[in-house]
Amino acid sequence: MKDTKVARLTGTAADKTVFDDAGRIIRGGGLVVFPTETVYGIGANGLDEAACRSIYAAKGRPGDNPLILTVPDVTEGKKLVSYIPPLAEKLMQAFWPGPLTVVLPRREIVPDAVTGGLDTVALRCPAHAGCREFLRAAGVPVAGPSANLSGRPSPTTAAEALRDMDGRVDMIIDGGAAAIGVESTIVEVLEQVVTILRPGGVTEEMLAEFTPYVTMDVHLLTDTGVPKAPGMKYRHYAPSAPMRVFVGSVTAVAAAMEAARHTAAGDKKAVGYLVSAETAERLGLFDEPFYTWGRHGVKEELAANVYTGLLFFDDKPVDLILAEGVTTGGIGTAVMNRLKKAAGGAVVDV
Numbered sequence: 001m002k003d004t005k006v007a008r009l010t011g012t013a014a015d016k017t018v019f020d021d022a023g024r025i026i027r028g029g030g031l032v033v034f035p036t037e038t039v040y041g042i043g044a045n046g047l048d049e050a051a052c053r054s055i056y057a058a059k060g061r062p063g064d065n066p067l068i069l070t071v072p073d074v075t076e077g078k079k080l081v082s083y084i085p086p087l088a089e090k091l092m093q094a095f096w097p098g099p100l101t102v103v104l105p106r107r108e109i110v111p112d113a114v115t116g117g118l119d120t121v122a123l124r125c126p127a128h129a130g131c132r133e134f135l136r137a138a139g140v141p142v143a144g145p146s147a148n149l150s151g152r153p154s155p156t157t158a159a160e161a162l163r164d165m166d167g168r169v170d171m172i173i174d175g176g177a178a179a180i181g182v183e184s185t186i187v188e189v190l191e192q193v194v195t196i197l198r199p200g201g202v203t204e205e206m207l208a209e210f211t212p213y214v215t216m217d218v219h220l221l222t223d224t225g226v227p228k229a230p231g232m233k234y235r236h237y238a239p240s241a242p243m244r245v246f247v248g249s250v251t252a253v254a255a256a257m258e259a260a261r262h263t264a265a266g267d268k269k270a271v272g273y274l275v276s277a278e279t280a281e282r283l284g285l286f287d288e289p290f291y292t293w294g295r296h297g298v299k300e301e302l303a304a305n306v307y308t309g310l311l312f313f314d315d316k317p318v319d320l321i322l323a324e325g326v327t328t329g330g331i332g333t334a335v336m337n338r339l340k341k342a343a344g345g346a347v348v349d350v
Contacts, residue, residue, distance in 0.1 A: 001167045002031075006158060008174040009035075009130050018173060023137030025170045026051075031058055033147040033161045034134050035175030036126040038099050038183050038201055039154040039307065040161045041070065041144030042169060043134075052113035052143050058168040061150040066116035067143040068101055068184075070124050072135040077123045080141060082107050088189035090210055096125040097132060099184040099201025114143055124184055130175040146183065147172075153237050153310040153342070156181050160311055181304035182334045188217075199334040237342040239310040241272065243321040245339045248350035250296050254282040256350040257322045264320055272318035274309045276302075279324050289316040296324075299332040306335055310342060 007018040022032045029051045032043045042058060044051040046069045055067065071077045074092055078084065081104040084092070088102050106114075106121035115121055124144075126132065135142055146154035147161040147169075155161040158174035165172065185200035185207075193213040196204060207214045244260065246253045257273065261283075264271045273280065273290035280292050291312040294301025302325075313321055325339050325347065326332045340347050 002170055004162070004166050004169055004172060006162065006172045006174055008158075009176070015130070015133070019133050019137035022134050022171055022173055023139060026138040026142060027140065029054070030171075031055065031169040032134070032142075033158070033165055033169050033172040034131055034142070034144065035128050035158070035173060035178065036070075036131050036144075037128045037179045038126070039156050039178050039181070040147040040158065041068075041142075042147040042161075042165065043070070043138075043142040043144045045138070046070075046114055046141035046143040047109060047111065048140075049111040049113045052111060055143060055145065056113075058165065059145065059148070059150045061145065066118060066122060067114045067145050068122045068124050068186075069110070069114060069141040070126055070131070070135060070144045071141050072132045073097075073125060076135075076141065077125060080107055080110055080121060080123060081105055085189050085191065087192060087194070087211060091187070091189065091194070091207070092125075094210065095202050095206075097127040098125070099127065099180055100124065101184045101186040101198075101200075103186060103188045103197065120188075122186060128175060128178075130173065134173060151238050153239065153307040154183065155311075156304075156307050160308065163311075163314075179304070180331075181306060181308075182331070182338060185334070199337050201331065201334070203330050204333065205330060237307070237310065237338050238344075239321055239342060240314045240316075241318050241321050243274075243323055243339075243343040243346065245323045245325045245336075245343045245347040246350050247325040247327065247336075247347065250276070250278045250282055252350040253324050254279050256348065257283060257324075260320075260322055269319035270317055272313045272316055272321045274306075274312075274321060274323040276324055289313065289318055293324075297326060299326050299330055299335060302326055303331050303335050306338060 101124040156178040180201045185202040186198040188195045276296035278296040291309040293305040
């Protein structure tokens, strides 16, 4: 059991001490939870096999599930790969720092504990300024999957990370709430073709500005085949109770939830609701546990709040969660990817 220290960034000169302390922990083989613009990550020295293995132990993560290496800039990223296709370099220049992870052929210095046995490595340069200062202070690439127990919703605040990681890591850097709220987009690039392995903050439409050949990985489309990216092989984002997701107009979603509520009442099951403000009003939610993620159909608001909403029900006595989704397209594709996994595929268009 570790004595987990929480250090809040203040935007003052005092932050240098936080970064220096965190950097020493990383170089010493320890674990640091750090903020990004997507979700909070749990970091270890990405060149230290044993340190990376300790991430798997802290998260309870399967050892064949690859890790993302985070770097402060493109120059540091290039030191870890043997080749960067021209189109991949264009994407890195366009979207770094930002929520894009690029899968590239690794150099031998990258340990197997990072790659899950693959001959490629996933690289990202986060947009969060405090995160990049931490990476510079570390002086090494930092392996950084989401800072949650394996299978659980990802944390978007330091407090949420602490719930899962207290006693499991040496330090948590509190850099405020994540702005985007869902993980980075992971892509593989071959010649002029970009394949999305995991949808995220950089959308398909944004990538299409660089090439007309943007595709979704077969595993994303069919849930078959072998996933090539971190975070796609096992069940993820699961809330504390079974969940069903409904997508449609406020009227249709409210009607479907009302029917599900009636059935649950007959089965003596307590229901929680993860919904837009409009649907909450239509259902007349008051006494039941409910979390409003924002305005109906506003995908960015759902993205920013979906994990907090899922975690909201951890300490609520519910047997079933009824959730309201959004249409795909833009960041809605990433949101629905996460909700579908959280609900075990129970998504209905109404």
